[in-house]
Amino acid sequence: MAAMARKLTSLRGSQIIVALALVFLLVLAVMAVTGDLMAPMNAARQSLRARLMPPGFEGRQGIHWLGTDSVGRDILSLIVAGARPAILVSGFAVALAALFGVSLGMFAGYRGGRMGGLLLYITNIQLAFPFFLLAVTIVGIMRPSIPLVVFVIALGCWVPFARISYSETMQVVEQEYIEAVRVMRGGTARILLRHVLPNILPNILVLATFALGTAIVMESGLSFVGLGVPTKTPTWGRMLSEGRDYISTAWWLTFFPGLAIFLLVLSINVCGERLRDITDPKQAGKQ
């Protein structure tokens, strides 16, 4: 891990972009943890007299650097407050998806044969469902809550985890040392956790970063159609949807939350790609 970190932080040419992405992610992570504390103003405070004011408008609370929304809330503060649902919900969702997908994939890959066929069958069924339709149906029937949204997003991104860990596990279990452990009567759980998992983990981590990007877009999409995380202050996706009515008269309502989503997903993907290059031995010498 230490070597990995060194590689990540060493600034070589295009890696400045990676560094910038990392800094951006770090800032957002801090925002997500501290929540409202980082916001320059109270994100919930409304002022109808100062509604739909453009970026730079000076209100009673100070300067609204990114303008105000349709009930006069400060957009910068809303974006800061919205970092938490965006990052935590998608983070938990990806963790859940990885846990479920990897366990299933490793088990099926280890057993092989019919179990493997069954897994592929299940993943095919899952992939055949358009995610958004499934999500809207599930959240629409039940009352939206944070655990439900996490679950639905996890449902939308567990398949790649299962597939990758399945095929990776198949390769690993054919190695002779696994055979050796088996001869020495190592149990299934021991083999999978101690010997298979460490082998496939780097790939899973790379996959997780890309899945995180997808999950953030899913979360924003659900919020956009009004089925996202219920909070008093809007999430980024909801800000986008709420600003839609004003897109031709007050562009800042949609532009800034859209930019936040874009930058977050871009940063995650840049870092994910770098991580993939580092962990892939075939790419090692090509930089």
Place this chain on the structure above:
Amino acid sequence: MGVHSRTRARFTALHGTRAAMLAFGLSLTAAPFSLSDALAQTATARIALSGGLDRLDPSMSANGTDLVVMSQIYETLLQIDPATGELKPKLAESYSAKSPTVWEIKLRKDVTFHDGTPLTAADVKYTLQRLLDKDLGSPHYSQLTSIKEVRAVDDHTVEIETETPNPVLMRRMQPIGGSGRVFIVSKAYFESHTPEELINQPMGTGPYKLESWQKGNSLTLARNEDYWGEKPAIEKGIFTFIPENSTRVNALLQGEVDVIQRLPISDVERVKQSDNAHVVSSPNGLVHTLLLDSSKPPFDDIDVRKAFAHALDTEDMVDGLLGEYGRVLGVPLGPNAVQFDDTIEPYAYDPDLSEKLLEGKTPIKLDTFTSDGRYVNDRDFYQVINSQLDQVGFEITPQTLEWGRFINMMQNRSGGPFYIIGWDFGEGDASKMNSFLQSSSALSVTQDAEYDRLVAAAGQEPDDAKRTEIWKQVQKYVHDQYFIAAVWQASSLYGFSKKLDWTANFGENLALSEFKLSQQ
């Protein structure tokens, strides 16, 4: 009012999904249709409605967008004189009360349906009997149940007998106001066609007839050249459906359509400043009521209702969100209604009083539902209301629902502790209040014996002055009881191409036959 707008809701839901994909796919599509400019040469009006059409059988639909189209094709016995607010004849030549329970209506003799058959008393009798058939499930049924018998005396005379004196019955015979309206249909046509055909092929006596309807895409009306009344200026009306606000406004500004319904307030300036469009508005738009469910806790306690009402700065809210296109009302009644009492003031903003009233009570938690896009700036209204309630100590957990589902829940009296419904008071009579306050109404969350007693008395009072007096008592009572926490009226706003003009007398009712071509 047009609460039954499932189609519109379906449209919105679908559109939401598509818009999400659009936002993230970063692609933009052109407007969903385009019509050749050649059409504009004949006097054509292209109208973009804010929702889709459901069914065009006037006995089966009270949906707002359906009514817009149906009221061009079908007609009523009477109409309202916009200058005086009084009833005047339309398909009827005259009407009079023969006794307190019997109305006599003389029909015009020169009216024919679009298929050429003349309008007779048998058609009127058939229309009413059809609406009164409980099994038909008409949305107008509940407002007509006082009718005991309809008699066709001769070809052009009808008598309507009611169980008890019903002075407001004739208000149901004009076209404005949503559910409870009686549009006259042809007996021969309706008896010889299946329900499915009646929904899809409307045929009435009106100034326009259906030319074509491509479902989900567009509907074309052609001028009825044999119309009995004054010939309208517009020869063809083409209706399209654009639920998304900014798309609808852009379609108008780019000249793809000539008229749009529900122009958002935030776009009024843009339309005013454009070269090719102007704004048509009427102050008599929907009356929005913030209804409190006083049939169950916590709002069965008048102190809680009072605390709720005084926590809201309605004046500031309406001023900020609607500006010059909104007004705060003291009573849940359109100011155009004859019984409107303008001496009753709206509840004052007094958060200290609210806090005092809530003192000592356990904090009140409210799981509420909200609508988004159903009424003018409704999402913003809910947000401001919730934040003001929060400040005096209510704990609100809001959830936004799709309108079709929300209205269903309201009809089962499970729409949550409070919500906003907008009502069309175009008919100009206080009896509309019963839709949301009388115990027997499906949409009422007030179960109050005293209210029911007062309005029952008002409903049977034949003398107009005395009736108005009782309705003023009702308004006072409703105000004192805090059944409704806030009332405001939003203007009806339309965007019109500079080629066309129209005077919106009755808010929500778009009348193609009254459009005028502008001299240019």
